[in-house]
Amino acid sequence: MPELAEVEYYRRVWDAGLRQPVTRVHIHAGKRVTRGVDALAVVNALTGAKLLGSEAHAKQMLFRFSGNAWLGLHLGMTGKLSVAPPDFQPDRHDHLVLFQKKQALVFRDPRMFGRVRFHEGKTPEWWTDLPPAIAAPEFTAALVRDFLNRRAKLTVKAAILMQERFPGVGNWMADEILWQARISPKRLCGTLKPAEVTAVWKRTKSVCAEALATVGVDFSDPPKGWLFHTRWSSKGKCPRCGASLKTAQVGGRTTRWCGKCQR
DNA sequence: GGAGATGTTTCAAG
DNA sequence: GCTTGAAACATCTC
Numbered sequence: 453m454p455e456l457a458e459v460e461y462y463r464r465v466w467d468a469g470l471r472q473p474v475t476r477v478h479i480h481a482g483k484r485v486t487r488g489v490d491a492l493a494v495v496n497a498l499t500g501a502k503l504l505g506s507e508a509h510a511k512q513m514l515f516r517f518s519g520n521a522w523l524g525l526h527l528g529m530t531g532k533l534s535v536a537p538p539d540f541q542p543d544r545h546d547h548l549v550l551f552q553k554k555q556a557l558v559f560r561d562p563r564m565f566g567r568v569r570f571h572e573g574k575t576p577e578w579w580t581d582l583p584p585a586i587a588a589p590e591f592t593a594a595l596v597r598d599f600l601n602r603r604a605k606l607t608v609k610a611a612i613l614m615q616e617r618f619p620g621v622g623n624w625m626a627d628e629i630l631w632q633a634r635i636s637p638k639r640l641c642g643t644l645k646p647a648e649v650t651a652v653w654k655r656t657k658s659v660c661a662e663a664l665a666t667v668g669v670d671f672s673d674p675p676k677g678w679l680f681h682t683r684w685s686s687k688g689k690c691p692r693c694g695a696s697l698k699t700a701q702v703g704g705r706t707t708r709w710c711g712k713c714q715r
Numbered sequence: 716g717g718a719g720a721t722g723t724t725t726c727a728a729g
Numbered sequence: 730g731c732t733t734g735a736a737a738c739a740t741c742t743c
Contacts, residue, residue, distance in 0.1 A: 455721055484738070511722080529722050530740080545740085563740050565722050606733065615723080622721050684721095704734070706719080 456510055456586075456620030457663035461671050462533040463508040466515065469535070469550065469557045473502050474517075476551040478542050484564040485528075485547045494570050497521040498550065503557075509582050510619030522576050528565030534558045583619050586660045596653040597646075604642025608652065610703025611641050618656060623705045624680060625663065629655045631679040631690075636714045637702045683708040 477498050481491035501517040508514075515523040525531070525548075540556040542549045548559040548568055559568070569578060584590035599617045600608070612618045612626050621629070630637050633651040635644070644652070666672050674680045679697075682688035688697045690710035697708045 458721075526723085529720065563720085563722095563738085565738070567723085603732075610733085613722090624721050704736095705722090 455622030455625050455663075456508075456660055457667035458671075459511050459513060459527060459620070460508045460664055460668035462527065462531075463506050463513045465533045465535060466503070466506060466557050468555055469503045469552050470505070471502060472552045472554065473500055474498050474550045474552055475500075478546070478549040478551070479568075480544075480547040483547060485561055485566050486568045489568050489570050493572070494523075494548075494568075497570075497572055498523070503550075509579070509585055510615065511622070512579070512582065514576075514579050520573055522569075522571040522579070524567075524569030524571070524576065524578060525559060526567040526569075528561055528563060528567065530563040531559065531561035531566035534560065583616055586618065586620060586656055587664075591657070593650055593653045596656070597649050600641040600644060600649055600652070604640060606641050607637060607703050608635060608639050608641050608644065609637035609705070609707055612652065612656065613703055613705065620660065621656065623707075624683065625659055626705075627683055627708055628674075628679050629659050631709060631714060632659065634714050636711075637707045637709050638700075679708070679710075 477495045479491045479494055480486055497519060498517055498521060501519050501521055504516045504518055506513060506515045511526060513525045517523065536556045536558050538551060538553060538555055540549065540558065545562040546558055546560045550557040600611055603611050609626055609630060612621055612629060629652065633655040635648055635652065663674055666674050677691050679691060682691055683697065688708065689695065690697060690713060693710065693712050695710055695712040698711045699706065699708050701707065
């Protein structure tokens with residue numbers, strides 16, 4: 453379920469390997485997840501290198517190794533990071549495994565919508581070029597307003613799924629933001645009143661912050677009363693008014709919302 | 716067996 | 730050149 457908060461959680465899972473050298477690298481070359489990656493270069497650079505630190509930004513992760521080696525991971529739809537015993541036997545979905553003395557760091561992604569990146573030298577461009585994080589002061593109301601204004605004929609749901617402006621927001625968070633803001637996901641951005649645009653901005657920030665504080669820390673559930681708890685069930689009800697949730701494809705994704713309190 | 720899945724990328728049309 | 734929507738990607742689960 454990798455959206456911003458889950459990504460942050462998975463990043464920390466690999467902290468188990470901090471400050472320890474990699475003794476062996478297992479990588480699947482020639483797969484969709486490793487496209488554009490020189491597998492031999494990864495093996496050569498990371499074997500013997502120490503994991504020095506990591507960061508998460510939106511749905512992306514960056515792992516820094518000694519020798520100026522950088523590993524980027526995106527979890528796609530079904531990616532996961534885990535820690536396994538040092539004698540772990542990777543199967544066909546375990547596309548990258550970093551073996552260390554005490555454990556193995558495993559990146560698994562059956563559906564392969566995720567991505568492995570690799571770079572040697574200074575901080576890679578694909579990391580420094582990312583848009584401002586939602587938690588950053590640069591993610592301003594004006595930025596959101598201008599973005600939505602320029603997409604007058606796009607549904608607001610589709611707009612807040614766009615990573616170039618709402619980095620890290622995925623399908624369930626988008627539904628949560630709109631439900632909390634009481635705005636129908638089908639509304640076109642051009643019809644939003646200034647107060648509604650502000651609500652989108654505010655709720656984006658708060659939903660991200662609270663998800664990071666719960667899911668992001670220990671995979672615990674987000675706060676009580678959120679749409680999150682009912683949106684997965686086909687019989688789900690609105691936590692606010694009790695009406696049955698509506699379901700439709702909006703912005704190309706399954707969307708659930710309350711037809712009564714979201715206008 | 717079929718449909719759908721918490722995500723991008725690409726392509727074509729407007 | 731920009732915006733928008735749909736298809737494609739690969740595999741598993743319900």
